[in-house]
Amino acid sequence: MIIYNTLTKTKEKFEPINPPNVSMYVCGPTVYDLFHIGNARSFIMADIIRKYLIYKGYNVKYIMNITDIDDKIIKKSNEEKVDSKLIAEKFADAFLQDTKLLNIAKADLFPRATEHIDEIIGMIDSLIKKGFAYNIEGNVFYDVNKFDGYGKLSGKKIDELIAGSRIEVNDQKKNPLDFTLWKKAKEGEPAWDSPWGKGRPGWHIECSAMSTKHLGETIDIHAGGNDLIFPHHENEIAQSEAATSHQFVKYWIHFGFLNIQNEKMSKSLGNFFTAREILKKYSAEAIRLLFSQTHYAGPLNFSEDLLESAKKGLEKINNLVEHVQEKIDKKTKGNHVDFDFDKYYFGFENSMDDDFNSPQAVAIIFDFVRSVNSVIAKNDNIDIKFYEDVKLFLEKTAQNVLGIVKLDSESKQIGDSKENELVELLISLRTDAKKNKNYELADLIRNKLAEIGFQLVDTKSGTSFKKK
Ligand code: AMP
Ligand code: ZN
Numbered sequence: 001m002i003i004y005n006t007l008t009k010t011k012e013k014f015e016p017i018n019p020p021n022v023s024m025y026v027c028g029p030t031v032y033d034l035f036h037i038g039n040a041r042s043f044i045m046a047d048i049i050r051k052y053l054i055y056k057g058y059n060v061k062y063i064m065n066i067t068d069i070d071d072k073i074i075k076k077s078n079e080e081k082v083d084s085k086l087i088a089e090k091f092a093d094a095f096l097q098d099t100k101l102l103n104i105a106k107a108d109l110f111p112r113a114t115e116h117i118d119e120i121i122g123m124i125d126s127l128i129k130k131g132f133a134y135n136i137e138g139n140v141f142y143d144v145n146k147f148d149g150y151g152k153l154s155g156k157k158i159d160e161l162i163a164g165s166r167i168e169v170n171d172q173k174k175n176p177l178d179f180t181l182w183k184k185a186k187e188g189e190p191a192w193d194s195p196w197g198k199g200r201p202g203w204h205i206e207c208s209a210m211s212t213k214h215l216g217e218t219i220d221i222h223a224g225g226n227d228l229i230f231p232h233h234e235n236e237i238a239q240s241e242a243a244t245s246h247q248f249v250k251y252w253i254h255f256g257f258l259n260i261q262n263e264k265m266s267k268s269l270g271n272f273f274t275a276r277e278i279l280k281k282y283s284a285e286a287i288r289l290l291f292s293q294t295h296y297a298g299p300l301n302f303s304e305d306l307l308e309s310a311k312k313g314l315e316k317i318n319n320l321v322e323h324v325q326e327k328i329d330k331k332t333k334g335n336h337v338d339f340d341f342d343k344y345y346f347g348f349e350n351s352m353d354d355d356f357n358s359p360q361a362v363a364i365i366f367d368f369v370r371s372v373n374s375v376i377a378k379n380d381n382i383d384i385k386f387y388e389d390v391k392l393f394l395e396k397t398a399q400n401v402l403g404i405v406k407l408d409s410e411s412k413q414i415g416d417s418k419e420n421e422l423v424e425l426l427i428s429l430r431t432d433a434k435k436n437k438n439y440e441l442a443d444l445i446r447n448k449l450a451e452i453g454f455q456l457v458d459t460k461s462g463t464s465f466k467k468k
Contacts, residue, residue, distance in 0.1 A: 001056065001353040003221075004297060006229060006252040007153055011355055016220045017250060018457065021059050021464050023215040024050060025249075027207060027224035027232065028064035028110065031091035032072040036272035037287070037302065038258035038265030040102060042225045044288055044403075045255050045296040045356075047104045049223070051401045052352050059466055061420070064107040065210050066092050068114050069200050074189060084190050088114075098275050103284045103403035108420045109214055113206040117192045120201045120209040123243050124181045124194075132242040136172040138184035138197040142204075144177045147238045153252060154230035161230070179235055181205045204235035208243070211236075216462050217244040223253040227264070256298045265302065278307070286311040289404040292358040313366070317398065317405050320369050320390070323376070325408055327387040334381035341389055344368045348397045358402065365398050423454050427463050430456075 001014040016022045026046045029035050035043075046064075053060045068088035077084035092112075100106070113120070124140055127133040132146045144150045144158060151157055162176050180202040185191035191198035201209075211219060217240070224233065233252065240248035257264045260271045278287060281304075290310040294300040344364055351360035372390050376382065391407060398405040430445040446456050455466045 002355055003251050003253065004355045005250075006254050007249070009155065012251070014251065016058065017218060018459055018464065020057060020466065021061065021457070022053055022221065023219040023464075024053075024060055024062045024221040024223070025207070025211045025215055025219055026062070026064045026107075026222075027228055028066050028107075029091075029095050030067040030070050030072055030203075031088045031095060032070070032076045033091060033267065034094055034274040034276055035098065036265055036267065037275050037278050038272060039225075040098075040275040040287070041258040041291055041300065042223075042255040043099060043104055044102060044291050046223050046253075048288075048292065048358060048402060049221075049253065049296070049356055051105065051403070052356060055352075055396065055401050061215065061464065062107050063109050063111065063211070063214050065207055066095070066110050066112045067203060067206060068092060068112045069190060070113075070203060085114075094276075098279070101279050101284055102275060103288060103406075109424075111210040111214060113201060113210075116206065116210050116213065117201065119213050120205050121182075121194050123205060123209045123212070123239065124201075126243050127181065127239065130242060132238075133181055134174070135182075135196045138182075138199060139172055139180060140182035140196055141173055141178040142181055142235065142238060143174060144179075144238065145175055147242055149241065150177075150238055151234065153234045153237055156230070177231075179204060179231060181239070204232055205239055207232070208236050208239040208248075211248075212240060212244065216459070217246045217248075219249055221251045221253060222249040223255070226254045226257060229254055253296075255296050256294075256300060259299050259301050260303075262299075262301060282307050282311060283314075285314055285404045285406065288402060289314055289362065292362050292402050292404060295359055296356055314404065316366065317369055317394070320372060321394065321405060321407060324387045324390050324394075327382075328384060328391065332382075332384050332387075334383040335379065337375055337379055337382055337386050339372070339375060339386065339389070341393055344371075344393060345397075352401070361397070361402065362404075365394075365402075365404075368393065423449065423465055427456065427465065431463060 002011045003014050004011050026043075029039060050060055050062050069084070073084050073087055077087050080087070096106075124133060127142065128135065128140065133140055133142050151161060154161070158175075158177060181204075182194060182196055182199050183202055184197060184199045189200070191200060211222070222233070222236075237248050259265060263269065263271060265272045286307055287310070290306055291300070293310070344367070347364040347367070348361050351357040351364060354360075394405055395407050399407050426445055426449060430442045433439070433441040433445065449456060449465070453468045455468055457464050457466060
């Protein structure tokens with residue numbers, strides 16, 4: 001499998017650090033409003049990548065942060081005279097509801113910034129101690145000149161970056177590119193105690209701290225929209241690598257923008273539709289088909305006409321699905337037909353193995369539907385086994401990876417259970433037990449988990465698990 005890595009600007013063979021485990025972190029929403037269909041494109045493409053890795057047999061630990069403290073949340077809270085916590089809670093709930101409606105599987109964990117203040121403070125503290133950050137009257141800034149690799153992700157030198165970006169003016173900073181790690185609270189703003197006084201974390205440090213806490217110092221995949229390459233992801237690298245002295249991320253994946261009339265869909269430009277609005281008129285499957293028909297990295301010009309054609313295209317798959325289900329329900333016995341399912345599985349895998357070429361994978365699925373239809377048209381009395389195999393193919397590819405069809409099936413969807421969270425909880429209890437030299441308890445937890453099919457793997461950056 002190959003993936004285009006923004007860091008190296010080449011397509012690279014995918015070799016996870018600790019196979020079959022894959023750690024994946026995706027930058028999630030800032031919860032001050034409903035998300036738009038442009039944000040949805042990034043969330044859906046990340047979901048497809050995760051699901052394809054699972055299809056390939058990887059054990060993926062998938063984390064998406066929720067930014068629940070931020071200037072925009074505070075602004076909304078002031079405008080509406082509602083506590084910022086309530087604003088964040090309301091829109092985090094809305095985010096979870098709407099992503100579910102879009103067939104996006106729940107992350108294994110949705111860490112929130114306000115629940116990781118200790119870890120954030122710890123990381124800022126170590127950056128100051130190592131000389132990468134400075135405190136000016138309660139505002140702590142990252143000193144970009146101290147980090148040699150600054151600019152390596154966006155491929156720019158520090159002076160080019162200064163010239164090319166709109167940067168917040170602030171007399172306290174040594175360099176205009178220095179960014180806030182800890183922001184001093186103004187009167188009445190939500191604030192936490194810290195060694196530098198009351199304040200709140202900057203946006204970038206939240207992802208570095210939460211990623212390290214939940215996935216270890218080096219992770220396999222980190223993803224987000226193109227707009228996050230600079231400064232967000234560039235800053236995450238600077239923070240994490242300075243703090244841990246290890247490579248932060250092996251593969252950086254970035255999603256192209258959803259545009260409207262060739263302009264990025266965004267809140268600030270006002271050219272957006274919320275996902276919730278679109279879901280009133282179109283199914284999640286139609287939206288996902290439309291997105292799958294463009295490669296994740298390229299731009300996609302959004303229009304309702306395109307959604308209409310996606311909707312029409314889906315009818316072809318759904319008509320077949322209905323017919324197949326009817327035959328399965330009737331348990332018809334009949335003649336065997338030769339059909340080369342492997343050809344379509346290979347086709348699907350070859351496409352997705354090539355940097356998640358979903359447009360080609362979709363074409364294979366439509367090709368499959370056409371061939372199956374022609375087999376059905378030519379044969380009167382086909383055995384149920386054929387229909388079951390057709391259904392299985394669509395289930396594994398169109399449903400479980402792309403999410404463009406919903407079959408009447410019992411296959412367990414990922415992310416629906418609390419299972420991973422419970423295993424993580426037991427792992428953290430075992431880690432504590434080991435720290436306290438209670439090896440008996442640590443072994444007991446390991447053995448009991450093994451008995452029910454979870455094998456623990458201890459590595460330098462912590463313990464992960466494999467399902468047997
Ligand atoms: P935000 O809540 O603005 O931080 O965005 C959440 C995610 O959506 C990030 O990964 C962004 O990069 C992504 N995003 C924002 N606007 C678009 C867009 N027009 N097209 C695709 N992704 C976007
Ligand atoms: Zn982030």
